[in-house]
Amino acid sequence: MNPEKTINPPSGFSVFILAIVLLIAAVFCLSSGLEVIGFILIPVSVIFLLPGIIVVNPNESKVLTLFGKYVGTVKTDGFFWVNPFTVKKKVSLKAFNLNGQQLKVNDSIGNPIEIAAVIVWQIKDTAAAVFAVENYIQYVNIQSEAAVRHLANSFPYDNLEDETAAITLRGGAEQVSAMLEKELNERLDRAGIEVLEARISHLAYAPEIAHSMLQVQQASAIIAARKLIVEGAVGMVEMALNKLSEKNIVELDEERKAAMVSNLLVVLCGDKAVNPVVNTGTLYH
Structure with a gap:
């Protein structure tokens, strides 16, 4: 060449x-x-x-x-x-914009996803662009699609199913874009083309599993929220018992402490308003 x-x-x-x-x-x-x-x-x-x-x-x-x-x-x-x-x-030396079409591929753990990328590229070697490939614009389109497919197959969509994943398509946008840009530059160097920027423009689960994965995400969010609420409630109960003991407001035996802890946890962890009940008797009768 x-x-x-x-x-x-x-x-x-x-x-x-x-x-x-x-x-x-x-x-x-x-x-x-x-x-x-x-x-x-x-x-x-x-x-x-x-x-x-x-x-x-x-x-x-x-x-x-x-x-x-x-x-x-x-x-x-x-x-x-x-x-x-x-x-x-x-041969134009201007920067070109490629708005890639949405591709339906499987991520690294087999979930079908939809993905698309926006790529900004420019010719840096006119001789290679004209003589090394038949049609450099078509070459960019095909190689870009191949690079996006390879990227999607290399990482999971998120870490809901793969908690050990260091990089995910949804959470590691900057790292994923940098890897996509690097791979595109390697693929398009033969045609004398330099990729100035590459970004994921569309990322979503495929329609056939979108609803199920949304339920998984919602369940995960609810569990995380409940975990945080319980941790906060236990801390507040511990603080309340310590304050009562330090100021000698009331002496509580183990049974009354257990009842108080139970009542506070119900109040603090419940997702609905609590109606107070006045007890005119005693815990022992």
Whole structure:
């Protein structure tokens, strides 16, 4: 594969003016009876001078080949003249946005998920983009889809089913994006393409298991909340018993302590309002 070679051809203004002058001279010669000179000047201007003039816009380039051989790439914007027999292919140097389609794949533990990515890429080597692959835009699309599928297969969606997972697709967004960008750069380097940014734009469970996984998430959240409530309630009960004992407000035997602990835990851990009951008797009757 030919490495990129940047060239700076001469300005095209002088050649353009020369071509116009030759055309005027050819018309004058034809009208003055000098047909031979006129017929010579016209091909020189039309075939050898004007076809070699190129215009390169900002953030664009022209890849030049002459009889099947790579000549070089013009990356400087402006008005130039090159060999008129070269084939000139325009290659954009602007940043491209690829909004990938939603893919249905399995994560590392087999759950079907939907995933999509947004990728920003740019051509850094015009020779590789033109000569190394058939169609660099199609190449980016296919390799990006393959990279996203491989990423989804490498990690679990979250750690509900795999608590040992250090990185998950849902929780490790920054790390996942960095790995996706690295893999894309490795895959697209052959085509002379650099990935500037890669981000997961859509991530969800597949519809057929979304409801079940939502119930799992809700149950996990309820368990975590209950655990926190119980830990807080036990601490408050312990604090209440210690305060009563320190200030000698009331002397409680083991049975009354157990009853008090039971009542406080019901009040603190219940998910509904508690209706107080006044006991006019005694715990022992």
